Amino acid sequence: MRTKEEYYDLVLENRRIAKNPELTNCPCPHTLCEWHGKCKECIALHRVHGEHVPVCLQPMLDDKIRALAGVAEMRAEKKKPTPIEYRRYVRARDQLED
Numbered sequence: 066m067r068t069k070e071e072y073y074d075l076v077l078e079n080r081r082i083a084k085n086p087e088l089t090n091c092p093c094p095h096t097l098c099e100w101h102g103k104c105k106e107c108i109a110l111h112r113v114h115g116e117h118v119p120v121c122l123q124p125m126l127d128d129k130i131r132a133l134a135g136v137a138e139m140r141a142e143k144k145k146p147t148p149i150e151y152r153r154y155v156r157a158r159d160q161l162e163d
Contacts (some may be wrong), residue, residue: 093121097152117144 067075100107104121111119119127127141128137134141134149 091121093119095120095147095152097149097156099155119148 091104093101093107095101098107100110107119111117133143
């Protein structure tokens with residue numbers, strides 16, 4: 066277990082990281098998503114629906130899941146992404162509603 070001092074140093078490092086815009090900008094490629102750049106809301110929606118891990122977190126988990134699947138002699142396959150046309154459809158429908 067870390068000491069109070071080590072924990073404090075970790076908190077200071079996390080604060081420094083959280084101030085870096087290169088690390089805190091939304092890395093998700095789905096820029097047409099209504100929640101792009103609204104990470105708190107995006108994560109909440111993924112937690113509630115439980116369908117899949119947000120795109121921005123998938124690279125972090127892919128290698129670990131593939132390794133675990135290999136141990137169990139299984140395969141890990143990516144889910145097909147939501148077609149971009151669906152996101153454009155939402156934008157178009159929203160404009161009609163305004």
